[in-house]
Every structure is written in structure tokens, then in C-alpha cells.
Amino acid sequence: MNTSNDQQDIKREKILEASYQRFLHYGYSKTTMNEIAGDLSMSKALLYYYFPDKSELYMAVMRKLANDYLKQLEDKLGHFTDLREAFLFQVNTHHDFIVSNYNFFDFFRLNEQNLPDTIWETVSQIRGAEIKLLADAIQAEVEKNNIQPVANPIEIVEVFLDALHGIKVGGSLPHKKLNFPHKEHLDEIHNKRLLLIDIFVKGLK
Amino acid sequence: MNTSNDQQDIKREKILEASYQRFLHYGYSKTTMNEIAGDLSMSKALLYYYFPDKSELYMAVMRKLANDYLKQLEDKLGHFTDLREAFLFQVNTHHDFIVSNYNFFDFFRLNEQNLPDTIWETVSQIRGAEIKLLADAIQAEVEKNNIQPVANPIEIVEVFLDALHGIKVGGSLPHKKLNFPHKEHLDEIHNKRLLLIDIFVKGLK
DNA sequence: AATTTGATAGTTTTGTTAAAAAAGTCAGGA
DNA sequence: TCCTGACTTTTTTAACAAAACTATCAAATT
Numbered sequence: 221m222n223t224s225n226d227q228q229d230i231k232r233e234k235i236l237e238a239s240y241q242r243f244l245h246y247g248y249s250k251t252t253m254n255e256i257a258g259d260l261s262m263s264k265a266l267l268y269y270y271f272p273d274k275s276e277l278y279m280a281v282m283r284k285l286a287n288d289y290l291k292q293l294e295d296k297l298g299h300f301t302d303l304r305e306a307f308l309f310q311v312n313t314h315h316d317f318i319v320s321n322y323n324f325f326d327f328f329r330l331n332e333q334n335l336p337d338t339i340w341e342t343v344s345q346i347r348g349a350e351i352k353l354l355a356d357a358i359q360a361e362v363e364k365n366n367i368q369p370v371a372n373p374i375e376i377v378e379v380f381l382d383a384l385h386g387i388k389v390g391g392s393l394p395h396k397k398l399n400f401p402h403k404e405h406l407d408e409i410h411n412k413r414l415l416l417i418d419i420f421v422k423g424l425k
Numbered sequence: 426m427n428t429s430n431d432q433q434d435i436k437r438e439k440i441l442e443a444s445y446q447r448f449l450h451y452g453y454s455k456t457t458m459n460e461i462a463g464d465l466s467m468s469k470a471l472l473y474y475y476f477p478d479k480s481e482l483y484m485a486v487m488r489k490l491a492n493d494y495l496k497q498l499e500d501k502l503g504h505f506t507d508l509r510e511a512f513l514f515q516v517n518t519h520h521d522f523i524v525s526n527y528n529f530f531d532f533f534r535l536n537e538q539n540l541p542d543t544i545w546e547t548v549s550q551i552r553g554a555e556i557k558l559l560a561d562a563i564q565a566e567v568e569k570n571n572i573q574p575v576a577n578p579i580e581i582v583e584v585f586l587d588a589l590h591g592i593k594v595g596g597s598l599p600h601k602k603l604n605f606p607h608k609e610h611l612d613e614i615h616n617k618r619l620l621l622i623d624i625f626v627k628g629l630k
Numbered sequence: 631a632a633t634t635t636g637a638t639a640g641t642t643t644t645g646t647t648a649a650a651a652a653a654g655t656c657a658g659g660a
Numbered sequence: 661t662c663c664t665g666a667c668t669t670t671t672t673t674a675a676c677a678a679a680a681c682t683a684t685c686a687a688a689t690t
Contacts, residue, residue: 382593
């Protein structure tokens, strides 16, 4: 209907795409608004016409990525044949999500406290979707009498997700830098998580 | 035999005790050698007569604490009636260890990279003892045919310990500061870990 | 000879300031 | 309504001096 809005949305998308590339390669703090504007051959002021500030721009990109991830989870919700399949799907999808956007999240390594508080809404949203997916799967198995009844599926899933995040590399020689994992370690961590799934799912039977 | 050495050891112990109190209350970086010397009514130079530098002094205190903890684990090694008891003992003992020395470890929160590398030897030693305790318990249960055989008990224990460390607070509202837990959260975390034990041990049956 | 200290040297942390870089604003043009 | 150049404000960086602290050592004490 509103051509003007369509045009706006297209340009907004272009900005998001260019910003994503910059953030993915250089991270938040090493990306300047001038560079993004330069990539698009537009003035920096125009960026501020479409987005209130740098943080909100970053957040908008982040929300787009999150929505893709959320969609993957929602599409599968309730379509699992057993518990193990559900847990495997969650862990694999999450792994792919992190691997393909690894550098985009590099601000997590530093103490970048200057990011907007609204980022935690998105993080919560993602965690909520993950919890829902797995808690539903547990509930379904309980109703099918495949596993014994549990008092609080959500509590169990929260412990499981926390446990997943605890999996690190370097068993015998703990690393000094205990910040989030290096890219080359992601596969090793992924494999350990698969082992955790084996035991955990069996423990719910 | 050597009275001189006995006297040295006594004084060394006194220094360790005074240092422990300071480190426990104020942490590594907020404790000065002058203050420790003042507490003992001795000159700062004398501290350097007994310990080569501040890092080594801190490490000596740390080793003393670690030895107490290791002793608790070793005393119980191989004296468990079932797997659950072993895992519970490990988690409870660890919890008590952290709670009673909480402020001593506060340098972990900051990026205190200026601590001696030898600290990681002690950390490794502790982790090694934890792994041994639990892996032995698993092995014993396997031999008693209480649980099914496992290919690699150590690998399983490592995943378990990592999972334990991943347990955090604030399921719905993730905290900005994702550093190590606040003192008031330790009990909540402890309870979640007990839940993890329930499921994990059952998964090994 | 072993133990202890005051004085002092060397290093790290902290605070200050100026310059540079980047974020963010705005009056006005198309 | 969309867009820009010029401008203001805020943040980062670098340089440097002052303060605090670590570490050393010759000399004194036991």
C-alpha cells in the first residue's frame, strides 16, 4: 500500500545488511558509523535518520539474527518423535547459529557494558524459546508415558541449558583466559555436549 | 632437630595466617605488603626474607587452603556405598570450600593476569583430585555391576564438572555481569547442582 | 651466622590534560 | 519526505607527572 514505507523498509534492510557485514568482520567497537555509511555510499547523517543511534542499529541486526534462529526453533516445536531428538536438535541448531555468526558476538568477550539494556530482552527471548521447545518435548514424553512424570519441566530444562553453557575445553590444563570459547574449540565443545545429552536424556527416562 | 628451622616455620605460619585474613577481607590487589607487616608488627622487608614476593605469598596461602580441601577428598576416596553419595559429597564439599573462602578468590572476578602461572598447577591439582574421586566411584560401581560399563569414566566426569560450573542464577533475567556468582546466589546454585546430580547419576545407571 | 630493619631504588597504578576520533545534531537543500 | 555538509558533543587515546606500592640491600641487632 504505502510505497513510501516500502522504500523505507528496503533502505533499512540495506543498512542492516551492510552493518551486519561490518559487525561480523570487525565487531561492535571497531565498526564506525562513517564506515557503514561509506559502504552504502550515503552520509552518516542518513543512518541517524533511519536508526536513533549505533546501539539501536546493532540491536536491530541482532534481532534479525535472533528471529531467524527463533523461527528454526518454532518450526520444529512439537514435531519430535522422542526426547533425544529434541535435545539434539536444540544443541545442533544453537551450535550452527554460534558458528556462523561467531565474530558478530565478539563484544561478549570484552566488558562492553555500553550496549543497550534491550539486548537482554532478546537474549531472554531466545532462552525462553529454547526452554519452551525442550520443556514441551519433556511434557509430551511424560504424557506418552515414555518417561516418568516430572514436577517442573522448566526447572529441569534450565539446569540443562546452564550445564550446556558450562562445557569448556582444556580439561587438564585450565586456560588463563576463561572468557567465551575460541572458534577452533567450538567443535570439541559441541561433541562434549552431545555426550551430556546422552547421559541427561537417559537420566530422565 | 633444627630449632632454627622450627622457629622459621612458626613465623612462616604466622605470616601465612595474617596474609590469609587480609586476602580474605580485601582480596589480592587491595592488600599491601605494608599492611600485612603492620598486622604482625614487623617490617615489610622481613616478609621478603621469608617469601620471595607477593605472588608467592598469596600462592603459599592458596596451597594451604587447597591442601585442606584435597585432604577432605582423599580421606573419602573409595569409601562410598553408591554413586549418588560420591557425587553429593564432591558437590557439598566444594560448596563449603567456596563459601568459607569466598572473598579470598575474588581476583577471579577481575582480569588479574598478574598472578603467577603456578596458580594453575594448584587449580589443576584440585581438578585432578575431583576427577579421580568421581572416576573411581564410577569405576567401582561398574565393577559391582550397579551401572552399565562406560568407555571412559574420566571423560564423563569432566563433562559433569564442566556442567556443574555452568550452573548459574537468573533463568528469566540474565545478568549483565556474567562473571562468577555473587555470594548470596551460592545456595541457589548449590540446589540446582543437586538436581543435576539426580538426573546425571540416574543417566549413568 | 641468622634475623631484622630503615632507607632507598624501581615499578605499577592513578590522575591530569591535550589532541584525535568518533558519535550524534541540525539547518537547510532536493 | 529524504538526504547532506557542517557543526557540536562525547569518547578514546597518548603523554606525562605524582602517588602508591613492590622489591632490594647495606647495616644493625640478636
